[in-house]
Amino acid sequence: MLLIRLLSDGLPPTNQMTAALTNLDLILETITDGILVVDDQGTVLFSNNSAEQIFDRKLLNTKLAIPISPSSVPQEINLIRRSGLGWAEFRSTPIEWENQQAYVIGIRDITERKLSDERLLQAATVFESTREGVMITDLKRCITRVNRAFTDITSYTEAEAIGKSASLLSSGRHDAAFYAEMWSSIALTGHWQGEIWNRRKCGEVYPELLSISAVINKAGELTHYVGVFADISQLKATESRLDFLAHHDPLTSLPNRLLLLSRLDHAIEISLRDNKMLALLMIDLDRFKDVNDSFGHLAGDELLQLVGQQLKSRLRSIDTVCRLGGDEFTVLLEDISQPEDAARVANEIINAISEPWLLLSGKEVRIGASIGISLFPDHGTTPVELLQQADTALYQAKAEGRGRFKYFSEELTRSARARMELEVRLRRAITHGELRTYYQPQVDVHSGRIVGAEALIRWQDPVHGLIPPLRFIALAEETGLITPIGNWILNETCRQGKIWLDAGLPPLSLAVNISPNQFMNSNLEEIITGILAETGFPAERLELELTESALMQREAEAIEILNRLNALGVRLALDDFGKGYSSLAYLKLFPLHALKIDKSFIDDIPHHQDDMEITAAIIAMAHTLRLKVLAEGVETQAQLEFLQTQGCDLYQGYISSPPVPAEQFEKLLRAQG
Ligand code: C2E
Ligand code: MG
Ligand code: MG
Numbered sequence: 001m002l003l004i005r006l007l008s009d010g011l012p013p014t015n016q017m018t019a020a021l022t023n024l025d026l027i028l029e030t031i032t033d034g035i036l037v038v039d040d041q042g043t044v045l046f047s048n049n050s051a052e053q054i055f056d057r058k059l060l061n062t063k064l065a066i067p068i069s070p071s072s073v074p075q076e077i078n079l080i081r082r083s084g085l086g087w088a089e090f091r092s093t094p095i096e097w098e099n100q101q102a103y104v105i106g107i108r109d110i111t112e113r114k115l116s117d118e119r120l121l122q123a124a125t126v127f128e129s130t131r132e133g134v135m136i137t138d139l140k141r142c143i144t145r146v147n148r149a150f151t152d153i154t155s156y157t158e159a160e161a162i163g164k165s166a167s168l169l170s171s172g173r174h175d176a177a178f179y180a181e182m183w184s185s186i187a188l189t190g191h192w193q194g195e196i197w198n199r200r201k202c203g204e205v206y207p208e209l210l211s212i213s214a215v216i217n218k219a220g221e222l223t224h225y226v227g228v229f230a231d232i233s234q235l236k237a238t239e240s241r242l243d244f245l246a247h248h249d250p251l252t253s254l255p256n257r258l259l260l261l262s263r264l265d266h267a268i269e270i271s272l273r274d275n276k277m278l279a280l281l282m283i284d285l286d287r288f289k290d291v292n293d294s295f296g297h298l299a300g301d302e303l304l305q306l307v308g309q310q311l312k313s314r315l316r317s318i319d320t321v322c323r324l325g326g327d328e329f330t331v332l333l334e335d336i337s338q339p340e341d342a343a344r345v346a347n348e349i350i351n352a353i354s355e356p357w358l359l360l361s362g363k364e365v366r367i368g369a370s371i372g373i374s375l376f377p378d379h380g381t382t383p384v385e386l387l388q389q390a391d392t393a394l395y396q397a398k399a400e401g402r403g404r405f406k407y408f409s410e411e412l413t414r415s416a417r418a419r420m421e422l423e424v425r426l427r428r429a430i431t432h433g434e435l436r437t438y439y440q441p442q443v444d445v446h447s448g449r450i451v452g453a454e455a456l457i458r459w460q461d462p463v464h465g466l467i468p469p470l471r472f473i474a475l476a477e478e479t480g481l482i483t484p485i486g487n488w489i490l491n492e493t494c495r496q497g498k499i500w501l502d503a504g505l506p507p508l509s510l511a512v513n514i515s516p517n518q519f520m521n522s523n524l525e526e527i528i529t530g531i532l533a534e535t536g537f538p539a540e541r542l543e544l545e546l547t548e549s550a551l552m553q554r555e556a557e558a559i560e561i562l563n564r565l566n567a568l569g570v571r572l573a574l575d576d577f578g579k580g581y582s583s584l585a586y587l588k589l590f591p592l593h594a595l596k597i598d599k600s601f602i603d604d605i606p607h608h609q610d611d612m613e614i615t616a617a618i619i620a621m622a623h624t625l626r627l628k629v630l631a632e633g634v635e636t637q638a639q640l641e642f643l644q645t646q647g648c649d650l651y652q653g654y655i656s657s658p659p660v661p662a663e664q665f666e667k668l669l670r671a672q673g
Helices: 001-009 016-028 049-055 110-127 148-154 174-189 234-249 257-274 288-297 299-314 338-353 381-399 410-430 475-481 482-502 518-521 524-536 548-551 555-569 598-604 608-624 639-647 663-670
Strands: 034-037 046-047 075-081 084-097 102-109 133-137 141-148 189-199 203-218 222-231 277-286 320-325 328-336 368-376 405-407 435-444 452-459 465-467 509-513 544-547 570-578 594-597 626-630
Touching: 016 141, 034 049, 034 084, 034 509, 046 288, 046 435, 049 075, 049 102, 084 110, 084 555, 102 509, 110 338, 174 203, 174 639, 189 435, 234 257, 257 328, 257 368, 257 381, 288 299, 299 328, 299 338, 320 598, 328 338, 338 368, 338 405, 368 381, 405 410, 410 452, 410 475, 410 482, 435 482, 435 509, 435 663, 452 482, 452 555, 452 663, 475 482, 482 509, 482 524, 509 524, 509 570, 509 663, 518 548, 518 555, 524 544, 548 555, 548 570, 548 608, 555 570, 594 608, 598 608, 608 626, 608 639
Parallel strands: 368 405, 452 509, 509 544, 544 570, 570 594, 594 626
Antiparallel strands: 034 046, 034 102, 075 084, 084 102, 133 141, 133 222, 189 203, 203 222, 277 328, 277 368, 320 328, 435 452, 452 465
16 A cells, blocks of 8 residues: 555655565566456556456456445445356455545455355255255264254154264164165265165154265265155055055955956966966856846945955965956965865855845845866966866856856866765764774684774765765865764774673774874874773773874874873774885884784785785884784685784784674674683
C-alpha cells in the first residue's frame, strides 16, 4: 500500500523506489489471487495476470460490472466467462490512483469450492432422504455412519449402531464361506452385490439387496466401506405369492397341472436313481355334475374344496394331491414298494369319497370316485406318458361302471383286485373264527416217539374250503393282519397244550411260527407273557420258530428281543435253515436252542451227494454250537436212515404224519402209548 501511495504522490522516483516497484510488479504477477484497480466507473486501470485468468479475458481499460463499495467481508459475484459460469469472491479498498479516486480489488476464483459445496449438500440430502439404508464402516468394519433409512429398516438408531461391528446385523443364515467370498470379491474388485439375510433389532430376519463398495482416497488408500441396502421382504413376499398363484388351483389351493408335472419330473428322477416305484392316480368324481346341477355352482365349489382337503389329509406328506380342473384330481404316490400299494390307496380314496358329504347349507350330497392308475416305470417313464396312461385307465374304470380303480394294465388290475378281495375275506376270517390250527408231529429220530408238534395255521373258508398258509401269510404280513393272526395261533396252541398236559398226556414241546413282521413290530414279549399266564402253559414247553430274514434285519435289535424272550424261558428255533444266508458262525450271535434244516436239503437225499454232505456238516456244526437239530420234510425211509446215521435229533415229515387237526394229533399221541 505504501509503495502505491508513494507512486501516486507523483514524487520523482529514487533508486530505492524503482527497486521496490519492480519487486511489487513481481509480487503482483506471482500472487494467485487477482488484483485490480478500477476507477469509480468500474473501468480497469490496472490488473495482474491472475485477475485476467479469473475473468478469462483482457481487462485493462474495459468496464467491469462489479460493486465497488468497500466492505471488510468478502462479497461474491458471478463470473461470465467463455469457459462457462463461475464464482469469485472479492474485497475492495478505495485508493488514489494517478490523482483520481480509485479502488483496488482483490479477487479470488471460488468456482471449485462452490461446486464442491453444492455437491456435498446434494450428497448429504441424498444420504438422508434415500429409502435405501446406508452404512459406512471403517476398515475394521466398525460402523461410523448410518442414515435415517438404516434406522427405518433395521430399527437400530444411529447412536446404537455407531461404533458397533457391522456384524450387528448378521442373521446367522449364511455360513462363513458366504462372507469369505463376499469380502474376497470386495478385496478383488472393490465391490460386492447380492441378496443377503439380515436381522432387525427385534430379531426378525429379512432379505435385503446389499451392495458394498470399498472407498479409496486420492492417494489410492482404502479408507472405508459403504454398504447400501434395500429391504426386499415385500418384494419377496409378492414374488412368492405370484409363484404360488402360478402353481396352484385358486379354488382348492392344491398344486395345479404345472406343479404336478414338475413334481412328477423330480419324482421320476429320484425313483430312477434309487430304483423305486411310483404311482400316479387320476381321480374323477362320479355324479359331481348332478351336485352342480341341482344345488348350484357354489355348492359344487364347496364340495371340490372338501374333497381336496379330504384327499390331502389321508395321504403321507411326501405324496402330492393336485386338482387338474373340473372334478379331476390326481395323487402322486412316491416310493411305493409294490403295485398293490397304489390299489390300496385308490380303494381308500374311493371309500372315503363315497361317504355322504355335508355342505354348509345343511344339505347332504353323495358322490363317488373312479380312479385310473399308472405306474413308473412299468407304464411310462415321462410325466406326460404317466398322465396319459392314468387317464386311459380312468376312462376304462368309468366305462366299467364307476366307483372303481383300474391300472393301466389289465393284469395288474386283476391281481390287485384279487388281493384286496382276499384281504377283506381274511379280516372277516379272523373275526368269524375261520382259522384253524393243525399240528405236525416232531419225532425223535432214534426212539421214533413223538416229542412235540409244530402248530401250522389253516383257513377254513366257507366257500373255498381249506386254504394253506402260503396263500395268505405274505398278504397278512403286508397288511399287518399277521399280528392278530399270530396272536391267535399262539393263544390257541398254548390253550390246546395245556389241555393235553391236564389230560395226562406225556409233556410235549409245541412250536409256533413267528413271522418277521410280528417279531420286529409287535411287543411279542408282552403278548407271550400274557398268553402263558392266561393259559397256564409252561414257558419251557413253548418253542418259537423264527426265520433268518427276521433276525438279519436290524440285527442288534433282534438280539435284544431274543434275549428278552429267552429270559421268559421259552425255547427259540431257527426255521428253514439253509434257505437264507445260512452262516453257522453268524448263529453264535443269537441265543437259540434249535435249528430246523430246510426241506430242500432233505429232498434229494440220498440222490445228491452234495446235499448229503451239507446236511451232515450242518448237523455236526449245529451240535458244536449246542443246538438241537430237526430235519424238515422227511418223506422216505432212506432220508430217515441217513439222518439217524448223522446223529440228527428230530424230524418232521409226511413219513410220520402231515399236519393234522388237534383231535387227530391226540389220537397219534395216544396210539404210541
Ligand atoms: P414251515 O414253518 O417251514 O412249516 C413246514 C411246512 O412244511 C408246512 O407247510 C408243512 O405242512 C410242510 N411239510 C411238513 N412235512 C412235509 C413233508 O414231508 N413234505 C412236504 N412236501 N411238506 C411238508 P404249511 O403248513 O403249508 O406251512 C407253510 C409255511 O407257512 C410254514 O413253513 C410257515 O412258514 C408258514 N406258516 C404256517 N403256519 C404259520 C403261522 O401260524 N404263523 C406264521 N407266521 N407262519 C406260518
Ligand atoms: Mg415252521
Ligand atoms: Mg420250515
